[in-house]
Amino acid sequence: MAINETVTGDDSVAVTGTATPGERTVGVGGRGDSVGVQGKGARWHGVEGLSSSTIGGAGVYGANSAGGAGVAGETSGRFNPAVYGKHSGTEGQGVLGDAANGAGVAGKSKNWVGVHGESESTTGGSGVWGEHKGAGTGTIGFSAHGVGVHARGGRLAGLFEGSVEVTGDLVLTGGDVAEQFDVAVREGDTDEIGPGTVVILDDEGALTPCKQAYDTCVAGVVSGAGDRVPALVLDRRAPVSGREDAFRRAVAVTGKVWCRADASSTPIHVGDLLTTSSTPGHTMVATDREAAFGAVLGKALTPLASGTSMVLVLVGLG
Template sequence: MGTFENLVSGDNETAILGISERYTGVWGESRGGASGVYGRSPGWHGVYGESDTNTGVLGQSKTLYGVHGVSTSSTGTIGESSSGFGVHGTSGSNTGVVGQSTSGVGIEGSSQRGDGVVGRGRRGVVGTSETYQGVFGSSRDNAGVVGESEAFHAVFGVSRSINNAGLFGGNTGGGWAGMFDGRVSVSGNLYVGGDVRPLGADVAEEFDVEEGATVLPGMVVRLGEGGGLEPADQPYETAVIGIVSGAPGFRPGMVLDTGGGGRRMPVALVGKVMCWVDADRGAVRRGDLLTASPTPGHAMCADADRATGSLVGKALAVLHQGKALVPVLTMLR
């Protein structure tokens, strides 16, 4: 058959209508390397497909693209669905759906209640670019990009450039560039270009606890005969090494040497820490120097002339009598 032309001019008239009770309504085939079916419209859809219970338009290929959409100024392929797939393309050996555009969107997926685009495979979604972002995510009210994994890193970033980072975060509004809810592990060097502002109050370092010793946060501790921590119980003893960090009121902002095994506790090196104080051995005022006391794990007000080598800190609050936790500025001297 050669060229067939059927010209109609009515608003609701169809030039070609194909109806089948059980199979394809319209079939087009080309054996010479051109399109099997070609549709063109100067002001509306070139090809339009609609179905009440199945796919509006289906493209399949055994060796190349199932559906190929090309646009020189706008969207190559657009798929929309209120409850199902916006676009579904399958291929036996190559790409299911390919969209190309020289100046607009290659592929766009839109859904009112579901996902705009879903990818499943060895890699669910792959984005590549020679000069710009491989994958871009944007949201007005929620996360731009979310990564989740049951058994590996939720987000994994690698850079092959010596001058760039595997993971980069910025904030143009003046807020946080990065936030972590949980522990953070750094296996290499850590470089910080701005201020480091931990939310905790002291810098601490972990030590082993002496076997059989009861060591609790806020206690004044010394090194025992085995080299581990135990409560200090001698006044002005020089074996004292500080106050155990983590008692209610303050928490450590940084803890060093956390890689050891066994039972370990952090001892405050610098900063504010809550300390058990025994004021029955002398009332404590703000600014008083503190040292080890005969009460196990407690500090007491120190005589500056006797305290060399045994000071643990300076009191930041008043305790007239009794035993209680008192905020202390760590001072080992």
């Protein structure tokens, strides 16, 4: 083994060493309680390792048989990584961790993210990928007092291919359970059947705004008006093929939803039964209980003294 040079220039490598083929040697060694290899650079790498091996040789290799870290990195920079790995090939890993029994890669932070993964791929690359080839778990998240796993996405926050088991409570913050239906035909502006609209089913089972009182074909209220969003949407899919102008709406079939209401002839009070109105897309008080059989939309949760406006409805078809 030979030491090539020891320099202290700001832009230079602190120490370089070479080993002859076949040797298992260290470029620079320290004894006792000292550091095995130490390098310091003002504007570049403190220690740099380079390997030209085509069979997996490491540029820098660290080992500790006494229980400490094989390789340790430390930085005080705000956004600088303590350990940085880069892979310039088409396939491979920037940093790879391999363990016989412990964690392959472990991250720990006192005040921020333990492990952070980021991908710039525009074709679906994962920021963090977990895979288990046995019967274990691909990815585990645990928090003593906070959130075990937090996901946020522009299209979907989470995608599960297979069954999902929940052993605790499933907390849904939305106000209703909705189901998607095809809309019959676009009748001008799509707002005609927008959120809050009372809808009925036509002869083909598609949605259209209600246009008559006590209509037994009532399907519910288009979800999403005001501060209420669906907690659960069923049958979410593309429109029926063959309808070029078709689209779909999520209709609240149970739960609380804001609804267009008409109190022009009869005031609406909390607890009143509601039905379809002759005012297109609106609900009204069901004063004729016999006619209301099979045409009830739900119960009013907020009042409306006169005119047309939104009322909060507890949807319950009957």
